[in-house]
Amino acid sequence: MPTLITPISGWGRYPVQSCELERPERYADFKADAPSLIVRGQGRSYGDASLNENGRVLLSERVNRMLELDVEQGILRAEAGVTLAEILEVIVGKGWFLPVTPGTKFVSLGGCVAADVHGKNHHHEGSFGDHVLSLAMILADGSRMNCSATENAAVFWATVGGMGLTGIIGEVTLKLVPIQTSQMMVRHHAAINLEQLFKLLQAPTLDDRYSVAWIDSLATGRNLGRGVAMFGHHATTAELGNSKPNPHKPARSRNLPFDLPAFALNPLSIGAFNALYYHKEGGKQDPFLSGYDPYFYPLDAIGQWNRLYGKRGFVQYQCVIPEHGAHEGMAALLHELSASRRPSFLAVLKRFGAQGRGMLSFPTAGYTLALDLPIRDSGLFALLAKLDGIVLQHGGRVYLAKDARLSAESFRSMYPRYEEWLKIKSSIDPDNRFSSSLSRRLNMGRPA
Ligand SMILES: Cc1cc2nc3c(=O)[nH]c(=O)nc-3n(C[C@H](O)[C@H](O)[C@H](O)COP(=O)(O)OP(=O)(O)OC[C@H]3O[C@@H](n4cnc5c(N)ncnc54)[C@H](O)[C@@H]3O)c2cc1C
Structure with missing residues (x-):
């Protein structure tokens, strides 16, 4: 697949780094075939989470098909590159809304899962991952895995908030919330x-x-x-x-x-x-x-x-x-x-x-x-x-x-479940293939 080496940044426009961009057309084209790679959704994270300096960045923007919408139950299955803006266009008129939304709708489903984003209702309804029914993923060895709170639960909870470092999120099944008006x-x-x-x-x-x-x-x-x-x-x-x-x-x-x-x-x-x-x-x-x-x-x-x-x-x-x-x-x-x-x-x-x-x-x-x-x-x-x-x-x-x-040292003190996460990450990505500029800066993905 053709790649393009170009300088990119997150939403904060700092840092700007040269990355090798690849834009798969279909979920089936996603391959974990580079020594270091990370998926980028809409690049709305502010810093270096979706950057991989001198490494591969897989753009998910073309992998954006909505696959199934159950309008009775309010359940949506979609590819991870679909944006919240695209979802809202379809669901609001049918009496449904996103269970959790960040302060911009120009973000991808995959980005919302990987950052486990929160909205103004966190004090009542938790974060994005609490409403995800299941994920379809591609792991570092190229295998596919479905995971949820009940199936491969450890991988699921390492991926929710895992900043793209456990694998490629290909599809997301999400529970929506009912609304009477827009x-x-x-x-x-x-x-x-x-x-x-x-x-x-x-x-x-x-x-x-x-x-x-x-x-x-x-x-x-x-x-x-x-x-x-x-x-x-x-x-x-x-x-x-x-x-x-x-x-x-x-x-x-x-x-x-x-x-x-x-x-x-x-x-x-x-x-x-x-x-x-x-x-x-x-x-x-x-x-x-x-x-x-x-x-x-x-x-x-x-x-x-x-x-x-x-x-x-x-x-x-x-x-x-x-x-x-x-x-x-x-x-x-x-x-x-x-x-x-x-x-x-x-x-x-x-x-x-x-x-x-x-x-x-x-x-x-x-x-x-x-x-x-x-x-x-x-x-x-x-x-x-x-x-x-x-x-x-x-x-x-x-x-x-x-x-x-942030420094690697402060990160370790701030995230007490890091070692637990690392065990899961190492079991499915022993060579630390899924890595980003953020993960290297914070020394994530390998034992310290
Ligand atoms: C104006 C503005 C307001 C915001 N408000 C909020 C807010 O209220 N609450 C909040 O929580 N956040 C907020 N954010 C942050 C934003 O919601 C998150 O950074 C979100 O992750 C961005 O999604 P994205 O598609 O742009 O992901 P990117 O920025 O492209 O990537 C973010 C992370 O997700 C990973 N990722 C993306 N897609 C995939 C995939 N398919 N598979 C595996 N990993 C993937 C990337 O590797 C990266 O680690 C805001 C951002 C902006 C610009």
Whole structure:
């Protein structure tokens, strides 16, 4: 099959590495026949998870057929290269929705399984892998294997969250959730500081199927961590009443046509945006209807918004801190960030439910914070190493699907089930054929 050597990156545009790309047309064409290979879905992981410097990268984008949809039971079987956007086009009109969705729909099914992605409903419904009924895989020796929570369960839970390192995910069977309408019923509540924000996210009277909070990362002092908590659920037909929004009209997406100069996002411009956003969104206490697109995927409305951060790219730092130390830990992280005067254009706080069953799954009961930080100089990496220290001190971890710079040592301390995962990985891929730039950086896949 023809290959092409070309520089590619993840969504954060850092790092950029030369990889040998191969684009199979069919699932049957996927072969584990290179000494080092990794599958790439839509390349929406931020760092180096879907990169393989000087090695093979199998693109799954053409392996994107929907194979079976049971509209009575809400069960979908599809090839792993199908995107969530393509699935939504088909299922929403039939009264079904994705059980879990990340903040962009331009991701592949395989990518969602491999990163065991979470959504705004993690505190109620867990992560993506909890809703996967089975996987069809190609292993390093070329053999095929079906796996699920009951069949070859160890391989299944090593693959869910396993960042593509156990084998090629070829097909995914997914349980969908029923919806009455395509609209969301949403409420916003403003909080003047982090303490209030935590209270809002924990309040049983406000809780809803989906919840998330936006944080003004530049607020300091008594206002440190001020933000807006946002709650929502799929609107019922009764809630929709007489309003007749067009349910299936996809949001128009405009591409950012050029890289913004690095200085465009600075404490002044972000501070002004944050003040405006806080007052506008925080004021929406009465429930209101929103289409599912702007509700779940607001950033998808601007194609290539990653160019906002300039040519050097950016890092998304996402961590989770277990419940008991979460408030103190998050406050410490926000202190460091605001003291550094490195503005984060996006800062999102979210409550997680119980730890998932994937051996390397990121979510654990507690709170997760995600920050987008432009790369201006190497000082950023020193700051992020400091943040790792705070996260470790509070028993937390960093999300591999967003990572581009964590150390192997910190990774081992953050993911206590790594050795268990490694045993399974070594049993089905003894030569560590499935490897990526991320796995080499974190020294994953071989005994230390
Ligand atoms: C705007 C934005 C918002 C996001 N919001 C969230 C969020 O709310 N929650 C969340 O959890 N994540 C979120 N993400 C991260 C994203 O959901 C994950 O990184 C996801 O894995 C990307 O899917 P992809 O198809 O682009 O995979 P890629 O980035 O191409 O690959 C990611 C990993 O999956 C593996 N992989 C992909 N396909 C296969 C396959 N067929 N077989 C084996 N391995 C495979 C790759 O090897 C790699 O390790 C967000 C990303 C963006 C850009």
